[in-house]
Amino acid sequence: GVLVSYLEAYFGDSLSTEAVAAVCAGKVEVGGESLAFPAENEAKLREAIEIKQLLERTPEELDGVVRALNGEFVPPATGGDLLRDGPGVLPTGRNVHALDPYRMPSASATTRGGAVARAILAKHVADNDGVYPET
Structure with missing residues (x-):
């Protein structure tokens, strides 16, 4: 099944x-x-x-819809896919939000990522006669 x-x-x-x-x-x-x-x-x-x-517990999804239609509180949860994100996305029927704050990169990770991206671009430009990548 x-x-x-x-x-x-x-x-x-x-x-x-x-x-x-x-x-x-x-x-x-x-x-x-x-x-x-x-x-x-x-x-x-x-x-x-x-x-x-x-x-x-999937039938709880309909319970969540009915609660929402009645203007009642529906508990929040991050959305996702069982195969990609694991069992934390279950059960369904909650008020889904797209961003999981625990999966967002920290400020320091964003800074490090920017530095790495600039270094990769600089190397590409240096190795290709000053030409930036097309994509």
Whole structure:
């Protein structure tokens, strides 16, 4: 189903198809004797179980829409994509904002980045008879 597809895409080759299917079916308990995949990475199995539980909360998205339409408070959260940004974007149904202040470069990082960019341009100009790159 959809959960299997999400988890297979998220974990790629780091978690077997059988392990993903077992997690989605609720047949995996990590840390106990019922762990059916002793060769699998326990941390990956725990993460798969956590993501499955978060994905199962997707119906909360409609609850958030109804709250918004009623003029009620909808908790904020950064937007994103499970595959790109990880499980922190789940569950859906929150008031999404595009900028995560913790992912914004600091002032010193911006200054260092500018210095590196100027150095790269200067080297290119010096190596190419004073011609700047086209793009």
